[in-house]
Amino acid sequence: MSESRWDELERLLGEGADLLTELKGHALRVYTHNDADGLSAGAILAFTLRCLEIPAAIRVLDNESDVLKEGIDGPTVILDMGSGILRKLSADDPVLVVDHHEVSEEVPSNVTLVNPRECGFDGGTEASASTVTYLLCKTLVKLERTELPKAALVGAYGDNQADRRGVRGLNRIPERDGEEAEIVEPRDPAYWTFGRATMTVGEIVETLSGPDVRRALESRFGELDRPPVDIPGEEESEIVEEHSRLTDLNGRMGYIHVFRDERPLTALKDPLETATLLNSCGRYGEGWIGLLVAMGSWDHLDRAKRLRRKHKAVIREALSKLERGRGVEERDGYLLIDGCSLDIPPTVIGIVSQIVCENEDRVVVGVSRLDDETVKVSVRCPEGSDADAGELASEAAEKVGGEGGGHERAAGAEIPADRLDEFLEHLERLL
Numbered sequence: 367m368s369e370s371r372w373d374e375l376e377r378l379l380g381e382g383a384d385l386l387t388e389l390k391g392h393a394l395r396v397y398t399h400n401d402a403d404g405l406s407a408g409a410i411l412a413f414t415l416r417c418l419e420i421p422a423a424i425r426v427l428d429n430e431s432d433v434l435k436e437g438i439d440g441p442t443v444i445l446d447m448g449s450g451i452l453r454k455l456s457a458d459d460p461v462l463v464v465d466h467h468e469v470s471e472e473v474p475s476n477v478t479l480v481n482p483r484e485c486g487f488d489g490g491t492e493a494s495a496s497t498v499t500y501l502l503c504k505t506l507v508k509l510e511r512t513e514l515p516k517a518a519l520v521g522a523y524g525d526n527q528a529d530r531r532g533v534r535g536l537n538r539i540p541e542r543d544g545e546e547a548e549i550v551e552p553r554d555p556a557y558w559t560f561g562r563a564t565m566t567v568g569e570i571v572e573t574l575s576g577p578d579v580r581r582a583l584e585s586r587f588g589e590l591d592r593p594p595v596d597i598p599g600e601e602e603s604e605i606v607e608e609h610s611r612l613t614d615l616n617g618r619m620g621y622i623h624v625f626r627d628e629r630p631l632t633a634l635k636d637p638l639e640t641a642t643l644l645n646s647c648g649r650y651g652e653g654w655i656g657l658l659v660a661m662g663s664w665d666h667l668d669r670a671k672r673l674r675r676k677h678k679a680v681i682r683e684a685l686s687k688l689e690r691g692r693g694v695e696e697r698d699g700y701l702l703i704d705g706c707s708l709d710i711p712p713t714v715i716g717i718v719s720q721i722v723c724e725n726e727d728r729v730v731v732g733v734s735r736l737d738d739e740t741v742k743v744s745v746r747c748p749e750g751s752d753a754d755a756g757e758l759a760s761e762a763a764e765k766v767g768g769e770g771g772g773h774e775r776a777a778g779a780e781i782p783a784d785r786l787d788e789f790l791e792h793l794e795r796l797l
């Protein structure tokens with residue numbers, strides 16, 4: 367009889383944990399990705415290594431190719447990256463890859479790969495890198511008694527693995543740990559929208575359904591002048607239920623998490639806003655601040671907030687350029703956002719493509735100039751689409767001498783700038 371996927375996962379986690387245990391007494395190098403998932407995974411591993419008294423230097427990198435630029439020099443752990451470049455990680459030193467992206471290559475003998483896709487879990491929807499790191503580290507340290515179930519969930523939210531029905535698969539494990547420790551509160555129904563920590567309930571209602579509905583709800587519940595994360599869950603559910611009786615909430619209600627306990631910044635009570643905060647640090651070259659925030663160290667919170675303001679302003683500016691009707695082109699089977707001519711920076715082309723994909727319910731390809739020779743491409747596929755963003759990005763990129771990969775719904779590539787048209791032709795053929 368074949369092993370169940372859970373047995374297989376346990377074996378894989380065991381292999382990863384054994385390697386970390388063997389590395390006691392060595393100094394490690396850790397590479398992690400600069401997005402919310404990578405930074406959360408980095409925080410979980412950093413905490414664990416400290417408990418195990420394994421010294422480590424952590425570097426936050428933009429992408430897989432930066433791992434190769436940094437090189438393998440001594441025992442190395444790679445988080446939220448690596449599955450697409452396994453062959454190139456072949457070296458004399460042991461390398462532990464903890465990842466959830468698509469695996470495209472054979473695993474060299476010096477590499478231990480902990481990727482739930484290897485045992486039949488869907489890395490795109492059921493397991494963020496933060497969750498995989500959490501499960502691995504939990505076999506060594508009692509993480510369920512720490513703040514880190516929250517960090518695992520933040521990574522899942524950051525990678526779009528939480529939807530209106532909550533989280534799935536392996537992501538349920540940190541969720542359950544957080545609930546048991548009473549630091550994570552699930553709410554259903556709740557407002558399923560961005561701004562749960564920065565907007566009041568009244569403002570959210572007004573944005574969704576207009577001032578009349580807000581007045582109607584306030585006449586029953588009193589002034590709705592606090593953000594959802596600051597009112598009790600039962601109260602929010604009552605408001606949401608009444609709201610949905612008055613008018614269609616258009617999918618803006620669902621299952622969501624609130625982080626409990628004293629937090630120095632309201633945004634940190636909301637997983638989605640926490641993810642944005644971390645992303646803002648990572649996108650502007652200050653991932654280490656995001657890493658500290660994810661670990662629950664608040665010393666650099668002001669700097670993180672400044673970076674978030676900057677990030678939001680850049681996104682707003684890009685979206686306003688698109689609203690003016692320039693730059694979104696109707697192509698055969700997808701929408702193209704030409705960030706090169708619109709001057710949309712590579713730091714936000716992914717999130718902008720994501721927003722357009724959700725609003726238009728279409729496959730979106732966003733391009734942005736990385737440097738003189740290279741173009742960054744973001745591919746986003748809507749929920750329920752047959753297209754696989756990860757396959758599109760990696761196959762089309764390979765045809766033009768670039769590199770790409772990712773998940774079913776979100777992927778990216780870096781390609782030679784002068785071969786962009788060719789890349790898009792390949793992509794159209796694949797769609």
Ligand SMILES: [Mn+2]
Nearest residue numbers: 403446495525
């Ligand atoms: Mn990830």
